[in-house]
Structures are given as structure tokens and as C-alpha cells.
Amino acid sequence: MSHLLVIDLPGGNDSDVLQAALALGHRFTLASADPAHYRGQPELAPLLDRAEAVLAMPADGAGWDGPLAAAHRANPFDAIVCLQDLRLVESARAARALGLRHISPETAALCRDKAAVRARLAEAGIAQPPHALVEAGPGAGARLIDAVARVGLPAIVKPVDGFGSQHVFALRTVADLGILRQLADLVAQGPGDYGLGMAARGALLVERLFDGPVLGCDVMRAGGRQVLLGVNEKIMAAPPSFAILGGCFTAHCGQFAALDTWLARLLDAVGFDDGAAHVECVMTQDGPQLVEINPRLVGARIARLIGAALGRSVHGDLIRLHLTGGLPPAARTLRHAATRWLIAPEQGVLAGIDWPPCTDPALVGVVANAHRGDPVRPALDNADRLAMVMTAGSDRAEIEALAERLVAAAHVRLRVPEPASCIG
Structure with a gap:
């Protein structure tokens, strides 16, 4: 023990x-x-x-x-x-x-700074998209507008130390740029307080925005040796939201070999040695474009999704890795696990969610993200989502269809607060 x-x-x-x-x-x-x-x-x-x-x-x-x-x-x-x-x-x-056993403090600090990661990868000869760092402080709003002009449209603005798609803004059109000009000083203040006793640094990264399938790649490493667990193809909400509406994780049985090699090159460049990494990228016509390297296991309960596809606990895999340096086995059976998120149809206070009955063994479960009495709204980022349906099996089309049917049939009960009245 x-x-x-x-x-x-x-x-x-x-x-x-x-x-x-x-x-x-x-x-x-x-x-x-x-x-x-x-x-x-x-x-x-x-x-x-x-x-x-x-x-x-x-x-x-x-x-x-x-x-x-x-x-x-x-x-x-x-x-x-x-x-x-x-x-x-x-x-x-x-x-x-x-x-x-753990990743080094140097690698942890590097990966918590998205601008520094871009610089390190460029030093390693890995081409990076146009990007610019905007430090916090007086005049940050004007410097943000200047950075966007240098990077060009389409662009994305995000905190250098952010996570969970919070305080992220996409600029696709001249109209978007006009809105940013009006709100530049507010946006440049950054997310402020992340909670759990941590304040945001306040610096922002402006970089080129790529269109294409968004992939989450989950890797475990021990002493630089690597196992790619699989790839989660994400479904993104329509702009301006950055919420993830669902996805499908596919176990790696050798079919992602080229992506595995690319991931190894990235992780070698940042000195990632021991632990789990969640690497997000956009698959473009010219190959994968890095979104960010997260030096930890994937969050938002997606580790359960991976476990459902692999038939074991990936948290257990990670614990064993930290204790013994042993890597988990590569998958031998091609399986998939899918998620679909339930979103509030309008702003209000959550009174409850009525789910349809389901006895299909492909249903792994429903994970709540919001509870009765919580204020809710249509999702702008991942924190706004209400609940996740998770399914798993060998037939990708079947499990995705099941998850979609359950979300479509769910009924969200909202209580809309009455406006305060003035007396006197």
C-alpha cells in the first residue's frame, strides 16, 4: 500500500x-x-x-x-x-x-506558459504559426489591438496560463475586430482569479486561428518512452462559444502512428519525461497544428471516456506510472467512447433535468456538471455545460447516435428569475 x-x-x-x-x-x-x-x-x-x-x-x-x-x-x-x-x-x-518521479519543474513552468512553449518549439526547428505576446499592465488594450494586427485574421486571443477554454476569444472577421477594439481594455485585463487560491498572470497570447477537426491526444511517458492512448475528435460549439459539445475517443491500435511521432517530437522539445500529457491540435490540410500542450492527464471527466474505450482506469495507469515508472499497455482492440453535452437553452436557474429511460449496455453513464439551483446559460465555455452523456463500444456510429438521442430527448427545467421591482 x-x-x-x-x-x-x-x-x-x-x-x-x-x-x-x-x-x-x-x-x-x-x-x-x-x-x-x-x-x-x-x-x-x-x-x-x-x-x-x-x-x-x-x-x-x-x-x-x-x-x-x-x-x-x-x-x-x-x-x-x-x-x-x-x-x-x-x-x-x-x-x-x-x-x-514527475515531470521536471522546468518543464512544468514552461508548459504553463503557452508563449514560452511556442518559442521553445521554434528553437527546436518546429515551425510555429504567427503569434504575439501581450503582457499585462498600462496600455495593454492598445498593445492587444496592435498584436492582432501583426498576427492577422483569423486569430485567437487566450491567457498564456489559461485552461478549460476560459477567457478565449476568436476573431474571424473585421466585425469581430471592431468589437475587440471596443472591449480591448477589458479583455486585456485577463481572467483575473482562477480560484483555488490562484490569480492569473494576466498576459495574453494572440495567435493564428486554424479551422479543421480539433483533436485531443492523450499520451503517457516514462523516462522519455511514450504510449499514445488514443485520440479524441472534438465537436465544438458554434462561434463565439468555445465550449466543447462532445467528441469521440478512439483507442490507438497503430493507426495514429504518424501523429504519435509528431507528438513525440513536441514532447521531446519541451523536455517532457514522466507523466501524462494532453496535447490539443487542429488537423489541417498541411498536417497537425498545435493548439497547446497540457502537462497533465485530460480533465472534464474525459479520462473516464478514455477508460471506457480501453477497459481500465487511466487514473490507475497514471498512479502506477508515478510509482513504478511502468507505462500502460498499448490497446489491442479498436474501441471508441463518445460524449455529448447537454446545454441550457436559455439563461436561468436550473430546476432539474429529466432524462429518457435507457437500458442500452453501450451507455456508460451521465455525468452532471451543474446542479439544481445553479445559475446557467447557453454555453460560452466548458464551465457552462450542464451534463455529459457517455457511451462506448466497437461501432462508432452506433455509440455516437445513442449519445445524441439521449441528449436530444433530455428536458432541461429552468426557473427564470423575475426582475426585481421598485417600490416607492
Whole structure:
């Protein structure tokens, strides 16, 4: 039985890694700058009761080294796992200090800066699209407009340290550019506070926007050796939304060999050695164009999707990798797993969701993202989605059709708040 240090949870609520650790017979400690955020969630509280400890860490990650070292002396950790973008650097730094297997602090810091990744890949001889960095501070709005002019349309604007499609803007037309000019100072302020005790850096990256299928590629690496688990082809919402409406993950049985080679070149260039990486790209007529490298396992419950296709827990795979350096086996059977997200038809307060009955064994489950009483709206980013239907099987067309039927038949009940009245 090993002792895992888990640093924060993806999405601030995804407990799958904790459940995988317990299913494998391991003990865990959770570290966070905001433990109350987790303790306040009824579905998480019973899991936290089973933790060795829940460590309340300083909001400033620079102060984590001492408390984690003290916790290790009292109850040694065998591995450190972090699936939350906001604390990847702290996780990597702690792993190095304690001699545990993990990506390096240098790689973690590099991958948390999308502009720095572009520069590193260019240095490695990997062609990059036009892009420009806009630092925060006085005059950032004007510098943002200038950066867009240099990159040209179509362009995308996103935080250099962002995640989850938050605070992302697509500029496709002259009309879009006109709107940006009106809102440039506001957009240039960045997303502000990411939550869990973390503020955004505020810098923005402007880069060329490519059209084509959006792919999520999930890789595990140990000592530089690599296994591509598979590829998730995403379905994006119509502009201006950047929400992902669904997708289909296909296990890699050798058919993605060229993509696997390209991914290895990217990950070698950024020094990625041990752990999981989620690499997003757009498949264009000229080949894949990198969107971003995320130095952690995919979030938004998509790890469950991968597990449904592969027939095992990928969180379990990741835990074993960190503990032993062993890579998961390559898939031998071509299987698929699909998702479709339910979206609120209008703004309001969620009163409930009525799902149609389904006994089809291809239905893996329904995962809620919003709960009764939550304010909801048509999705502008991933955080706005209501619930995900997940299906799996060997026939891609059948499982995608099933997921689409269930979402189409679901009924979203909303309570629209009445406008406040003025008396007197």
C-alpha cells in the first residue's frame, strides 16, 4: 500500500483520481490552498474523510516546499500526482525535492506558459504559426489591438496560463475586430482569479486561428518512452462559444502512428519525461497544428471516456506510472467512447433535468456538471455545460447516435428569475 500526495483536483470537483487510488489499495493526502472548497461539496466530503490528511497550503506556491517536506517526514509520500493546471509547478518542485518521479519543474513552468512553449518549439526547428505576446499592465488594450494586427485574421486571443477554454476569444472577421477594439481594455485585463487560491498572470497570447477537426491526444511517458492512448475528435460549439459539445475517443491500435511521432517530437522539445500529457491540435490540410500542450492527464471527466474505450482506469495507469515508472499497455482492440453535452437553452436557474429511460449496455453513464439551483446559460465555455452523456463500444456510429438521442430527448427545467421591482 503506497501513500500518494494528490495536489488539488481537476475542475475543483473531479474525485476520480482519489477513487482510483483507493480502488488500488493506496492511501492519499490531499494538498490545497483552499481545502474548504472541497469540504463544502457533499460528494467529496466522504472521500476526504478517508484521507491521511488534508493539508491547507499557502496561497503563494513559493511557500509550499517547507510544509510538504514536513508532511513527508511525518508520513512519507511514494508518489505525487497533480491533474490541476494551477499547481503543476508546485507539484513538480515538491517531487524533485523528495526524489519522486514527475515531470521536471522546468518543464512544468514552461508548459504553463503557452508563449514560452511556442518559442521553445521554434528553437527546436518546429515551425510555429504567427503569434504575439501581450503582457499585462498600462496600455495593454492598445498593445492587444496592435498584436492582432501583426498576427492577422483569423486569430485567437487566450491567457498564456489559461485552461478549460476560459477567457478565449476568436476573431474571424473585421466585425469581430471592431468589437475587440471596443472591449480591448477589458479583455486585456485577463481572467483575473482562477480560484483555488490562484490569480492569473494576466498576459495574453494572440495567435493564428486554424479551422479543421480539433483533436485531443492523450499520451503517457516514462523516462522519455511514450504510449499514445488514443485520440479524441472534438465537436465544438458554434462561434463565439468555445465550449466543447462532445467528441469521440478512439483507442490507438497503430493507426495514429504518424501523429504519435509528431507528438513525440513536441514532447521531446519541451523536455517532457514522466507523466501524462494532453496535447490539443487542429488537423489541417498541411498536417497537425498545435493548439497547446497540457502537462497533465485530460480533465472534464474525459479520462473516464478514455477508460471506457480501453477497459481500465487511466487514473490507475497514471498512479502506477508515478510509482513504478511502468507505462500502460498499448490497446489491442479498436474501441471508441463518445460524449455529448447537454446545454441550457436559455439563461436561468436550473430546476432539474429529466432524462429518457435507457437500458442500452453501450451507455456508460451521465455525468452532471451543474446542479439544481445553479445559475446557467447557453454555453460560452466548458464551465457552462450542464451534463455529459457517455457511451462506448466497437461501432462508432452506433455509440455516437445513442449519445445524441439521449441528449436530444433530455428536458432541461429552468426557473427564470423575475426582475426585481421598485417600490416607492
